[in-house]
Amino acid sequence: MKTHLPRVLSLLALLPAFIGLQGQEKQLFSTNFSDWESMKAAQSEKVVHQSTKYSHESLDFTLFNTAVDPAGVNAKFNNGEPLGWLQAAKSDNPYVITSPLASVTRVRYVHGATGSNRGWKLWAKGDGDADWVVISETVANPAAWCEVNATVNRTNVQLKWTNLNASQNAYMFELDIYGNVDMSSKPTLERFTVNGKTYEAGEIFDERSDGKMVAQIETSKSEPDISAENPLTDVVAANGTVGEIVYEPWEHMSDYPAYVRVTIPVTTADATTIYYVYINYKRDFTLTYYDTDGSVLGTQPVEKDARIGVFAYGENDVTLAADYRFRGWFKKAKGGNNRKYTVDDVITSDTPLYGIATEEEYCSETARYTYTLTDPYFYPEDHEGFVFTGKGGYHDNQHGWQVKSGDRIDLLVGGRAYIMLYLCRQGGSGVLTLQNAEGQTIQSIHVPVSVDGQCTAILYEGEAGTLSLNVTEGSAYIHKIAISNVEAKPVEQNEQGFFAVRAGDVDHFLTTLDIANALSGNESRTYIFLPDGLYDLGETALTTLSGSNISIIGQSMLKTIIRNAPPKENEGIGTTATLLITGKGTYLQDLTIQNAHDYYGGGGRAVCIQDKGGQTICKNVRLLSYQDTYYSNTSSQFYWETSEIHGTVDFICGAGDILFNQCLLVGESRSRNGKSGEVTLTAPSPGSNDKYGYVFKDCTIDNKASSFNFGRSWGGESKLAYINTTLNQPNEISKSRFTTSGMNTAAYRFKEYHSMDKDGNNVTPASNILSFTLNGKEVYKYETVMTADEASAYTVENMFGEWRPDEKAHQLPPVEGITQVEYHGVAIIHPYYLTWHPVEGAVGYAIFYNDRLIGMSDGNNFDVDIEYDGEGAPFSIRAFNSMGGMSEDSYYPAYDRIEATSDATEHPHIEYYTLDGMKVSTPKHGVYIRVTSTGHSQRKTEKIVL
DSSP states (O other): OOOOHHHHHHHHHHHHHHHHHHSEEEEEEEEOSTTSOOBOOOSSEEEEEEEOSSSOOEEEEEEESEEEEEEEOOTTSGGGOOEEEEEEOSSSOOEEEEOOEEEEEEEEEEEEOSSSSOOEEEEEEOTTOSSOEEEEOOOOSSTTOEEEEEEEEEEEEEEEEEESSTTSOEEEEEEEEEEEEOOSSSOEEEEEEETTEEEEHHHHOEEOTTSOEEEEEEEOTTSOOOSSSSOOEEEEEEESEEOOOEEEEOOOTTTSOOSEEEEEEEEOSSOEEEEEEEEEEOOEEEEEEEOTTSOEEEEEEEETTEEOOSOSOOGGGSOOOTTEEEEEEESSSSSSSOOBOOTTOEEOSOEEEEEEEEEOOOOOSSOEEEEETTOTTOOGGGOTTEEEESSOEEEETTTEEEEETTOEEEEEEOSSEEEEEEEOSOSOOEEEEEEOTTSOEEEEEEESOSSTTOEEEEEEOSOSEEEEEEEEEEEEEEEEEEEEEOSSSOOOBOTTSEEEOOTTOHHHHHHHHHHHHHHOOSSSOEEEEEOSEEEEOTTOOOEEEOSSSEEEEESOTTTEEEEEOOOGGGOSTTTOOSEEEOSBSOEEEEEEEEEOOOTTTTOOBOOSEEEOSBSEEEEEEEEEOSBSOEEEOSSSEEEEESOEEEESEEEEEEOSEEEEESOEEEEOOSSSSSSOSEEEEEEEOOOTTOSSOEEEESOEEEEOSSEEESOOOOSSSOEEEEESOEESSGGGBOTTSSOOBOSSSOOSEEEEEOOBOTTOOBOOOSOOEEEEEETTEEEEEEEOBOOHHHHTTOOHHHHHTTOOHHHHTOOOOOOOOOEEEEOOOTTOSSSEEEEOOOOTTOSEEEEEETTEEEEEESSSEEEEOOOOOOTTOEEEEEEEOTTOOBOOOEEEEOOOOOOOOSOOOOOOEEEEEOTTSOEESSOOSSEEEEEEEOTTSOEEEEEEEO
């Protein structure tokens, strides 16, 4: 029997080529969104028109509640450099849907998020699908940049992306769509090479309306010109035959700038496709060099896509202050996350280069040196006080540097110094050992630590010189190292438990805070006193209170100011906070905290306090910012009293059960000049265990915008209550009083009771029934005006149970009965001392002279040994409670020093006893025995009534 097997096999061998011509997989569409127009997320569909290559189909993207930013900046992505993205709103309804495509074989997209378990979900619906089918629900991990490659293999198919996490944003950075295209009848060019560089035709050609294909490419001026004498090489057709290639000088610069046009015909039996390649010289870009003082030094031309090669200016050209060192040319004039240029950098645009000089590091007795190892652009060579030896180095912006066994970091100290190590809770086990110059161990630290970013403070008390931080076992992640030299500027805790910071000295404050974080615990409270002054953190954000039971007490709310000013590119609710609280039991009093981020200059979210701790108490605290001023970032209990919060949009936002007691809320204008826009005071997003949400009792609202409303729902079962509120501008509140549309959830319980004008007149409507919606659909409808019985449930006891923050924050009465006692004698150390009546509940007293803290006392007397400043310079004494909160000043005029005489007596020692003989440190109201002793063994005992 004769077989046809050889012929069959021959035909089968040709089958793949035949199938390939009928349906070759091509990249139909590719974008990084940098060429899309900017668009804000909206609760309506918006269409972006595109088209495909090869199949030449119209491709429309329909976006709902999704923003487009062609040059977005977020410190968590791309090292803070601009990149294009799609951004899903924090909701379950954002989507992106394509118009139908004839064929989609696979999709590649890169997505990201600012946290875990977030991203974009991909769906498809094509021939044979009754409904949408999930193609990928891979979360973005790593969150900063996660590539997804998904198989689709459908015809007449639409693609859809939705938000994987309904309460968070999702970002998409790149998108590629592939599909099969019938190339069997179309003459098609595949590739060609220009001066050794190969170009894929499908990636560079666009089709004109006349069917001709056009591409523009550039060559370096240092390369030979393309011509018939230096032709294209490796010219290959994907389908058809390449004909005669023609090279002609090109003078029509306005159409397609080029010095030569190359015509490539590709022909099949039935058709010819003409490919035009316009080749031009690469242009020169300009490097502009800025001196360290901001002035322009000069410029340098560099051809597009070329290396810098040689810097036109250097250390000898820049302005240097004494003891400053030139560190190089940088992308920004100042601040962190700042990349340094090298001669190997390739230039693709006009580029500014900023010269930066910093003070040379040495064995200083006062300087504070901070080495931020989570910064990808931390350069060890720019720090004389940080010398690294070993195999480790930068890992990422979350973990910082990874150091390995045998690695060493040499650190300069100027004698007595604190070495602060901010360590990671992740990674393998290891041991870090700090040694002195003789190799003696100062302290060893085991890693990982239990709390991310935990600070370990090591006190070194020795000679100035070099200390070595060695990895003696395993490995470790290090977020940051700070060296605080305190030989000439000590940080000391007094007998009353207070660290007193030098007035206006931000480095001294940061060192003190580091030490407080490291020393704090659950059993005792650590106190920091800040004198009046400005503590300017510059662009630094997220200065952290990580320890438990830390009190920061300012001298006065208006004059003690902690301020930062994050740059515009750092804008964000989780990236800008002046203070980040992660410890439990924080107490703040008599402070202004200001985020000076440029809101009116195009900025946005700028947080003063981001609180991830719990049971924080703020008394007499003023917050100055605009959007997201106060962010309660966890479900816990918080308490505010007699404080002041400023802002424009959602400026009190987040989770938790929080009572705002007798606070002033100031709605700022939405524009720099005038009284404009509408202020939204709050945006609660409580957790499942938060029963009350945000509660405002006996507060005042002062509006500087055109109008204001009480708040809107951010997330969760949002709860909000205003009780006995004074509205300074009652006619400017919005008609509905609350914003009825929610962001991610509808308002679950928004209430109001007995709002008043400045004169005490009730301005609350008798009834205000509102429909609260989400995405335009009603979710809840209820009466927002409470009855007296309903309002009576909002008490400290009901909200907080055994935790009584109102008692902890209780203001002690002013000190009374201040008396200045003088001594006359030739051998007296203290020329006079002060006494005063004890204050019930006081655990100590702070003594000021001319508004400057000169000391503290456990009892009601204090030795005075100061230089007299002249008539009118008074003493003042303030009693403080167990949280460190101080009473109002009680002033007493100072006497001049008394000339010593021979009638010397010594400062008496005073003790108090109960009638049954028990000694007490601070007597309260009642009957006591007072025993006054002197150094001459004289003792006076008397019964007193207080």
